Amino acid sequence: MSILLRNVNYTYGKGSSEEKQALKNINLEIHKNEFTAIVGHTGSGKSTLIQLLNGLEKADSGEILFHGKNIYDKDFSMKMLRSKVGLVFQYPEHQLFEATVVKDVAFGPNNMEWEPLKAELSTFGALKDVGIGEELFDVSPLALSGGQKRRVAIAGVLAVEPEILVLDEPMAGLDPAGRKEIFDLLKKLHSERKITIIMVSHSMEDVAEYASRVIVMNQGEVVLDGEPRKVFRYEKELKQIGLGVPQATSLMHCLAAQGAGVKEDCLTVQESVSEILKWLKRV
Amino acid sequence: MIRNITIGQYYVADSVIHRLDPRVKVTGTLLYIVSLFLFHNFWGYVVAVGCFFAVMVLSKVPFSYIVRGLKPIFFMLVFTAVLNLFWTPGTVFFRFGAIQLTWEGLRKSVFMAFRLIFLVLGSSLMTLTTTPNQLTDALEKLLRPLRHLHVPVHEIAMMMSIALRFIPILVEETDRIMKAQMARGADFESGSVLQRLRNMLPILVPLFVSAIRRANDLALAMDARCYHGGDGRTKMHPLRYQGRDFAAYFICIAYCVLLYSAVTYLPML
Known part of the structure; x- marks a missing residue:
């Protein structure tokens, strides 16, 4: 177990006329080396939830345990938590500010008050991880392409060597090539570096392909939680809260409803194709 | 925050x-x-x-x-x-x-x-x-006679309403940038005055970049909708x-x- 949330509540704009309960009684356990996707409609509380995980926002009630220790205890180090739980915001490239790529990535390690050698090593290690070559090290981050900028921004978070990487829609606004770059990066970090990944996403296709667990949020509550294959069975319920399932899954649901004897829980086009072929051979 | x-x-x-x-x-x-x-x-x-x-x-x-x-x-x-x-x-x-x-x-x-x-x-x-918008409207109308003295009344009013419109957006943006830098271990609360000023840099640079980007986008969007200044322009809610x-x-x-x-x-x- 790495993060445990117990009865967490969070209310926005307390005491003002726009008071809104963003999170209601959340109970969650994020395990080591999971690849979790959080999905939900705009305003369902996803962004608030991920900001609670590294202590940027504080829950009104309930507790959050990181490796069994309550993060709201007085002697708990928030700095440690923020280095262990790396948070990548939406459009992270908007937060680049240094004159060169290397300096920007080194911002995090320098804040951690590590030995200079360790800070340098992790900086270059992170740049290598995200596939930014040496020729770009001394370039201004603002001169890079969209996908490159985003990878540099992610490197800035990776450089503090987090155990858990939380990303808010890491693919938003990128072209297909850029999306693939980021996804391959996440996959590599997950499988090779054994980093636990939590990702907010709007694309059910991406979720189906990459995540090992899906958490569905609606109006501040967790409504579904499980493997994608299980969660995407609830197409009707998901549609009711403004979400959907991967198109391939939806197709299989349709075929089955028409009386075709196919398995319904296919996630990708590939799977659906072979399942349909199998069924056609049978009839 | x-x-x-x-x-x-x-x-x-x-x-x-x-x-x-x-x-x-x-x-x-x-x-x-x-x-x-x-x-x-x-x-x-x-x-x-x-x-x-x-x-x-x-x-x-x-x-x-x-x-x-x-x-x-x-x-x-x-x-x-x-x-x-x-x-x-x-x-x-x-x-x-x-x-x-x-x-x-x-x-x-x-x-x-x-x-x-x-x-x-x-x-x-x-x-x-x-509302701030009503206020700028009123000022534009009340100061209109100054046009004859070559005071760009409409342009000033337009700038005021754009500025007002962007305040909440920039406040939100600042909040987000601040949090993002805090997630990378930035500390805005401790240190000497000089140190704290220096610590604002990671907020100010991205904020200015984004403000300029937004201004560019807005100018382009206004151009695309044929904005040509105040002459002959009608109002949606005339006073x-x-x-x-x-x-x-x-x-x-x-x-x-x-x-x-x-x-x-x-x-x-």
């Missing part, structure tokens, strides 16, 4: 004062503020205060809400009051070592504080009942005076007359 900053604190309510033409409110408020400084007579204050509370009741804005506007000028208020109290020559009624208080000083400091308080309360009442607005102007004049007669004919107090 930074979200509790309020600029343009419009109080949503449905009242006669809210519905008034913003030009009336701007003119009336100006008149009121000027009038506060034109008398040194107790009765004058009775009229001014009474008038303020009458408008406040009509506007349905709670008094506690308006009083919040006094917070930023609190120190200035105390400072001027103290200055007037101790340094006005006149009949001494209290002496303690080098400190001496005079009746004239007491009177002056009370009156001065009164003026400042009602200056702020009066203008707060206007901004609480008028038009109605019966109640004329009534309000009349009440403003009545206020002036009442104030004048109270100050002139009632015994000096």
Whole structure:
């Protein structure tokens, strides 16, 4: 177990006329080396939830345990938590500010008050991880392409060597090539570096392909939680809260409803194709 | 974190004062503020205060809400009051070592504080009942004659409304950038003043970059919709005076007359 949330509540704009309960009684356990996707409609509380995980926002009630220790205890180090739980915001490239790529990535390690050698090593290690070559090290981050900028921004978070990487829609606004770059990066970090990944996403296709667990949020509550294959069975319920399932899954649901004897829980086009072929051979 | 900053604190309510033409409110408020400084007579204050509370009741804005506007000028208020109290020559009624208080000083400091308080309360009442957009509209209309002096009235008004429109966006952006840098271990709360200023850099640079990007996008979008400045431009909600607005102007004049007669004919107090 790495993060445990117990009865967490969070209310926005307390005491003002726009008071809104963003999170209601959340109970969650994020395990080591999971690849979790959080999905939900705009305003369902996803962004608030991920900001609670590294202590940027504080829950009104309930507790959050990181490796069994309550993060709201007085002697708990928030700095440690923020280095262990790396948070990548939406459009992270908007937060680049240094004159060169290397300096920007080194911002995090320098804040951690590590030995200079360790800070340098992790900086270059992170740049290598995200596939930014040496020729770009001394370039201004603002001169890079969209996908490159985003990878540099992610490197800035990776450089503090987090155990858990939380990303808010890491693919938003990128072209297909850029999306693939980021996804391959996440996959590599997950499988090779054994980093636990939590990702907010709007694309059910991406979720189906990459995540090992899906958490569905609606109006501040967790409504579904499980493997994608299980969660995407609830197409009707998901549609009711403004979400959907991967198109391939939806197709299989349709075929089955028409009386075709196919398995319904296919996630990708590939799977659906072979399942349909199998069924056609049978009839 | 930074979200509790309020600029343009419009109080949503449905009242006669809210519905008034913003030009009336701007003119009336100006008149009121000027009038506060034109008398040194107790009765004058009775009229001014009474008038303020009458408008406040009509506007349905709670008094506690308006009083919040006094917070930023609190120190200035105390400072001027103290200055007037101790340094006005006149009949001494209290002496303690080098400190001496005079009746004239007491009177002056009370009156001065009164003026400042009602200056702020009066203008707060206007901004609480008028949206920033209505306000810029009113200013554009009221200042229109200055066009003949080659003052770019429309452009100034447009800049004002764009600036107002972008405040909440930039506040949100600042909040997000701040959090993102905090997630990378940035610390904005400790260190010396110089250190803290230096620590603002990771917020300011991205904020300026994004503000410039937004400005560029907006300019392009305005161009794409054929914006060509103020000449011949029509309004979606043109300002038009109605019966109640004329009534309000009349009440403003009545206020002036009442104030004048109270100050002139009632015994000096």
